[in-house]
Amino acid sequence: MSVTVYVPRDSSALAVGAEALAEAIQREAAQRGVDLRLMRNGSRGLFWLEPLVEVATPAGRIAYGPVQAQDVPELFDAGFLAGGAHPTRLGPIEQIPYLQSQQRLTCARIGLIDPLDLDDYLAHGGYRGLHRALEHAPEEIVAAITASGLRGRGGAAFPAGIKWNTVREAPGNVKYVVANADEGDSGSFADRLIMEGDPFALIEGMTIAALAIGATQGYIYLRVEYPHAHATLERALATAYRAGYLGADVAGSGKRFDVEVRLGAGAYVCGEETALLESLEGKRGMVRSKPPLPALRGLFDQPTLVNNVLTLATVPYILAEGAEAYQRLGTARSRGTLPIQLAGNIARPGLIEQPFGISLREILYDYGGGSATGRPLRAVQVGGPLGAYVPAAHFDLPLDYEVFAAQGAVLGHGSIVAFDDTVDMARMARHALAFCAAESCGKCTPCRLGSTRGVEVMDDVLAGRQVETKVALLRDLGETMRLGSLCALGGMTPYPVLSALEHFPEDFTAAAARSRLG
Amino acid sequence: MTPSAWDETTVRRVIDAHKERPGALLPILHALQAEFGHVPRGSVPLIAKALDRSRAEIHGVIGFYPHFREQAPGAHVLQICRGESCLAMGGEHLAEHAKERLGCEFHGTRADGAVTLEPVYCLGQCGCSPALQFDGEVYGRMTPARLDELLREKGLV
Numbered sequence: 172m173s174v175t176v177y178v179p180r181d182s183s184a185l186a187v188g189a190e191a192l193a194e195a196i197q198r199e200a201a202q203r204g205v206d207l208r209l210m211r212n213g214s215r216g217l218f219w220l221e222p223l224v225e226v227a228t229p230a231g232r233i234a235y236g237p238v239q240a241q242d243v244p245e246l247f248d249a250g251f252l253a254g255g256a257h258p259t260r261l262g263p264i265e266q267i268p269y270l271q272s273q274q275r276l277t278c279a280r281i282g283l284i285d286p287l288d289l290d291d292y293l294a295h296g297g298y299r300g301l302h303r304a305l306e307h308a309p310e311e312i313v314a315a316i317t318a319s320g321l322r323g324r325g326g327a328a329f330p331a332g333i334k335w336n337t338v339r340e341a342p343g344n345v346k347y348v349v350a351n352a353d354e355g356d357s358g359s360f361a362d363r364l365i366m367e368g369d370p371f372a373l374i375e376g377m378t379i380a381a382l383a384i385g386a387t388q389g390y391i392y393l394r395v396e397y398p399h400a401h402a403t404l405e406r407a408l409a410t411a412y413r414a415g416y417l418g419a420d421v422a423g424s425g426k427r428f429d430v431e432v433r434l435g436a437g438a439y440v441c442g443e444e445t446a447l448l449e450s451l452e453g454k455r456g457m458v459r460s461k462p463p464l465p466a467l468r469g470l471f472d473q474p475t476l477v478n479n480v481l482t483l484a485t486v487p488y489i490l491a492e493g494a495e496a497y498q499r500l501g502t503a504r505s506r507g508t509l510p511i512q513l514a515g516n517i518a519r520p521g522l523i524e525q526p527f528g529i530s531l532r533e534i535l536y537d538y539g540g541g542s543a544t545g546r547p548l549r550a551v552q553v554g555g556p557l558g559a560y561v562p563a564a565h566f567d568l569p570l571d572y573e574v575f576a577a578q579g580a581v582l583g584h585g586s587i588v589a590f591d592d593t594v595d596m597a598r599m600a601r602h603a604l605a606f607c608a609a610e611s612c613g614k615c616t617p618c619r620l621g622s623t624r625g626v627e628v629m630d631d632v633l634a635g636r637q638v639e640t641k642v643a644l645l646r647d648l649g650e651t652m653r654l655g656s657l658c659a660l661g662g663m664t665p666y667p668v669l670s671a672l673e674h675f676p677e678d679f680t681a682a683a684a685r686s687r688l689g
Numbered sequence: 690m691t692p693s694a695w696d697e698t699t700v701r702r703v704i705d706a707h708k709e710r711p712g713a714l715l716p717i718l719h720a721l722q723a724e725f726g727h728v729p730r731g732s733v734p735l736i737a738k739a740l741d742r743s744r745a746e747i748h749g750v751i752g753f754y755p756h757f758r759e760q761a762p763g764a765h766v767l768q769i770c771r772g773e774s775c776l777a778m779g780g781e782h783l784a785e786h787a788k789e790r791l792g793c794e795f796h797g798t799r800a801d802g803a804v805t806l807e808p809v810y811c812l813g814q815c816g817c818s819p820a821l822q823f824d825g826e827v828y829g830r831m832t833p834a835r836l837d838e839l840l841r842e843k844g845l846v
């Protein structure tokens with residue numbers, strides 16, 4: 172009888188040796204004459220355990236990790252194909268507390284299924300949402316999204332239903348659905364996990380959106396830094412076409428929908444939706460002034476729905492299970508679940524999908540297990556490179572869009588990057604400004620010149636030159652950028668800079684400079 | 690990928706394959722770079738003509754995007770992540786080590802032309818920080834020692 176073994180093909184697993192491991196397992200099985208079926212799943216998002224192997228046994232899928240190629244002979248000797256004991260044995264995967272305690276709705280299938288096997292997708296609830304959607308009028312689909320309380324997961328947290336309705340009602344025969352897969356925020360990887368681990372969820376979400384707004388063409392704007400996601404998406408799209416889920420007659424509905432992947436080219440600002448549209452049109456990624464909203468005049472001047480990958484990948488669940496199932500989770504105006512991405516200096520980095528309301532402390536300690544280095548955590552940056560630094564004193568904050576906003580912080584795309592007490596917050600402030608200077612599209616002066624000036628000011632602060640004057644100047648610069656920038660790149664770079672200054676003033680002093688130089 | 694030498698027939702073939710697509714410019718530039726390892730300068734007038742846009746515009750687009758190169762890079766490209774998650778896990782140290790080993794700064798190429806060193810802002814591998822990319826392959830949980838090992842494996846030290 173054949174045994175099924177799962178080794179992730181997710182790029183994070185590959186980055187720590189999964190390919191060599193997969194080969195070693197196959198070699199060893201051949202040598203021992205074992206009939207073994209190797210499945211390449213996505214990652215469960217328990218990164219500290221990667222490469223994580225699962226073996227299908229009568230008692231469920233048993234996990235081993237982290238496992239390297241050289242461990243393979245020993246694993247076979249230990250009878251791991253029957254779930255045998257070994258120091259890397261973690262037990263049934265679904266009972267690992269990190270995973271078991273989560274409520275995975277958007278990310279339910281990652282790591283579970285073969286990402287490229289449409290039948291596996293269908294067997295795990297795939298395309299149920301689309302079939303539901305096909306039973307309803309477009310305005311009813313939009314009403315379900317509105318009722319679910321889903322907000323955009325790309326950063327701005329705009330209510331998805333309102334945006335969908337604007338595009339639906341916009342006059343025009345040609346409309347577009349654009350999936351924002353630029354995932355530029357450092358610390359973020361949930362879009363990638365979906366695209367590599369459950370690509371049909373994104374495709375299905377886009378298809379439902381197309382039905383709702385009346386679009387026939389979709390684009391996935393994918394960052395070029397994700398070659399593995401690119402390959403997976405291309406193969407999934409080809410499969411969806413072959414099976415009739417895309418093309419001239421979507422699932423026998425008589426409706427047309429086409430999807431194409433377009434690659435970005437390394438510009439962070441192209442994650443901003445209007446710069447993204449310029450880029451799709453073949454231009455430099457310069458941010459457009461609004462109005463007009465992309466919902467009314469977007470790609471090639473036509474009404475366009477731009478949504479983040481996670482927003483779209485959540486849509487099938489909402490249609491399949493009903494808006495209420497999603498809406499009943501969460502806090503005040505932050506409904507449903509957030510796929511939280513925990514990274515940086517943390518013992519157990521990974522994907523944690525939980526309803527809004529969970530605290531930073533639970534994420535950092537119950538899940539994360541504290542710092543990787545064993546030193547105290549000093550700060551976390553939430554919401555990407557434009558997100559504020561949150562000091563340890565505020566770790567009890569619940570994840571909720573409005574609670575964070577009231578603290579001058581953001582949830583953004585849901586990334587949390589942890590730092591231990593060796594971090595130099597003045598250097599991190601300089602880093603934020605240098606990032607903005609490098610990535611500014613150049614359209615507005617406060618962003619373009621302010622960030623460059625800010626780097627110079629921080630160089631003075633770091634070196635201890637006229638620190639008090641320079642710190643005052645830094646505050647002014649931050650205020651100018653915040654108020655005078657067209658988009659959030661210039662407008663929010665002050666968040667990490669000024670939060671670092673506010674919560675860690677001791678790093679912005681002459682004394683700190685002396686010890687830095689000393 | 691072995692970059693080919695300049696050859697106008699290939700450039701024309703690549704342009705023709707994509708020029709009818711809406712927003713064709715980025716797909717064309719990606720395809721040219723896949724073919725030649727960079728976007729050859731000589732292709733700019735041909736692209737401009739095919740898309741009915743000015744040469745200055747095409748140059749402007751190539752210059753705007755960090756991914757597109759007008760010059761061939763070294764035989765290998767090493768990209769070190771500069772994102773916050775990697776910085777939190779010793780990414781700065783890793784970057785300094787790479788510079789010292791290769792004897793060049795970011796955006797520079799080792800004297801013998803073998804490796805070009807570049808910064809990159811997040812590879813989406815933040816769960817395995819610090820991360821780097823070598824000729825398109827990702828490596829996580831890197832240390833200076835593991836980088837040395839990688840360079841040895843690739844026959845670069």
Ligand SMILES: Cc1cc2nc3c(=O)[nH]c(=O)nc-3n(C[C@H](O)[C@H](O)[C@H](O)COP(=O)(O)O)c2cc1C
Pocket residue numbers: 322323324325326327328329351352353354355356439440441442443444445477478479480482483658659660
């Ligand atoms: C500088 C900048 C970068 C951005 N990068 C991304 C990104 O990588 N991915 C994303 O989905 N949204 C990004 N956004 C937000 C988008 O502009 C837009 O709000 C989002 O794609 C809308 O989709 P949503 O409503 O589903 O979140 C960025 C915004 C700014 C200002």
Ligand code: SF4
Pocket residue numbers: 440458610611612613614615616618619656657658659660661662
């Ligand atoms: S804030 Fe910066 S990135 Fe945004 S539009 Fe202005 S110059 Fe461009």
Ligand code: FES
Pocket residue numbers: 357358359770771772773774775776810811812813814815818819820
């Ligand atoms: S910050 Fe380095 S991979 Fe994301």
